[in-house]
Amino acid sequence: MSKVTVVGAGNVGATCANVLAFNEVADEVVMLDVKEGVSEGKAMDMMQTAQLLGFDTTLTGCTNDYAQTADSDVVVITSGIPRKPGMTREELIGVNAGIVKSVAENLLKYSPNAIIVVISNPMDTMTYLALKSLGLPKNRIIGMGGALDSSRFKYFLSQALGCNANEVEGMVIGGHGDTTMIPLTRFATYKGLPISNFLSAEKIEEVAKSTMVGGATLTGLLGTSAWYAPGAAGAFVVEAILHNQMKLVPCSVSLEGEYGETDICCGVPVILGKNGIEKIVELPLDEAEKAAFKASADAVRKVNGALKEVGAL
Numbered sequence: 330m331s332k333v334t335v336v337g338a339g340n341v342g343a344t345c346a347n348v349l350a351f352n353e354v355a356d357e358v359v360m361l362d363v364k365e366g367v368s369e370g371k372a373m374d375m376m377q378t379a380q381l382l383g384f385d386t387t388l389t390g391c392t393n394d395y396a397q398t399a400d401s402d403v404v405v406i407t408s409g410i411p412r413k414p415g416m417t418r419e420e421l422i423g424v425n426a427g428i429v430k431s432v433a434e435n436l437l438k439y440s441p442n443a444i445i446v447v448i449s450n451p452m453d454t455m456t457y458l459a460l461k462s463l464g465l466p467k468n469r470i471i472g473m474g475g476a477l478d479s480s481r482f483k484y485f486l487s488q489a490l491g492c493n494a495n496e497v498e499g500m501v502i503g504g505h506g507d508t509t510m511i512p513l514t515r516f517a518t519y520k521g522l523p524i525s526n527f528l529s530a531e532k533i534e535e536v537a538k539s540t541m542v543g544g545a546t547l548t549g550l551l552g553t554s555a556w557y558a559p560g561a562a563g564a565f566v567v568e569a570i571l572h573n574q575m576k577l578v579p580c581s582v583s584l585e586g587e588y589g590e591t592d593i594c595c596g597v598p599v600i601l602g603k604n605g606i607e608k609i610v611e612l613p614l615d616e617a618e619k620a621a622f623k624a625s626a627d628a629v630r631k632v633n634g635a636l637k638e639v640g641a642l
């Protein structure tokens with residue numbers, strides 16, 4: 330029996346739980362939120378789609394009752410506030426650091442062997458906080474950002490190419506921030522061929538810029554940040570772990586010398602399998618890409634510095 334807990338049954342958490350159930354990724358999905366009745370209500374609503382959609386996963390909800398999350402294989406943390414138009418993700422640190430820390434500690438009490446997927450923003454810093462405060466091996470702490478950013482990159486590429494997004498390959502590494510993301514345009518392909526065969530340098534630059542501000546654009550349109558693709562990206566990462574898929578996915582992970590960085594969680598390609606991070610994959614970056622990664626890591630490290638100021642570390 331496989332079990333996944335999703336903490337935070339708001340926009341992202343509920344969507345993630347819904348995708349996990351619809352795709353029968355786990356036998357059991359538990360949602361937990363502090364808002365009385367919300368997780369229970371959303372779980373019941375989703376369970377009433379089971380015969381319509383034809384899934385067997387059992388969904389339950391609870392209000393802050395961590396006993397219900399016991400023995401989860403994977404836990405997903407989405408609790409915390411989202412940004413509003415005009416804000417950066419980094420501005421959320423003051424509120425979200427305390428929430429993520431206490432949620433992670435509670436989860437671990439009941440699921441000591443769980444792999445932890447952090448989604449709450451600022452995600453790289455929240456992942457670093459989980460790593461530092463829980464003291465777990467680094468393969469079990471995974472920040473979700475790159476899966477989403479890469480999916481957006483492929484969307485914008487497919488729009489520019491006029492093709493289906495499944496026909497393109499592309500990855501985004503670096504921090505999950507408006508200015509820290511690095512869409513790897515040099516490695517992006519359309520049917521295995523470099524995109525530079527099909528798109529002008531200006532168009533490729535435009536795609537990269539749209540990708541980087543993808544979350545901010547949606548926040549401007551929606552009044553709060555996005556949830557369909559973020560929830561699906563969370564479920565995608567959970568599935569790769571739980572089903573031991575050995576997929577290559579950019580995730581925010583603890584770096585110990587890889588990409589020239591230490592004491593930081595930042596987005597790099599990793600192989601995801603039953604142990605969480607099975608391997609960090611080092612790409613042959615050129616000088617410009619290396620410089621971009623260093624600048625991105627420096628910016629993430631600066632935000633991590635604020636964890637002390639807000640009393641989280």
Ligand SMILES: NC(=O)C1=CN([C@@H]2O[C@H](COP(=O)(O)OP(=O)(O)OC[C@H]3O[C@@H](n4cnc5c(N)ncnc54)[C@H](O)[C@@H]3O)[C@@H](O)[C@H]2O)C=CC1
Pocket residue numbers: 336337338339340341342361362363364407408409410411412418421425428432447448449450451452473474477505553554555556559
């Ligand atoms: N890493 C990524 O790629 C993405 C990250 N996010 C982040 O995910 C987080 C959630 O976003 P949304 O779901 O849109 O927000 P939301 O406001 O819809 O949901 C958040 C939920 O967390 C709950 N919550 C707050 N404190 C809690 C606690 N101590 N224990 C349990 N539940 C608690 C709230 O009651 C609420 O239901 C935000 O920080 C957002 O910035 C959003 C999209 C993508």
Ligand SMILES: O=C([O-])CC(=O)C(=O)O
Pocket residue numbers: 411412418450477505543544545548554555559
């Ligand atoms: O934009 C935000 O604040 C939420 C998020 O991380 C995303 O959608 O990429």
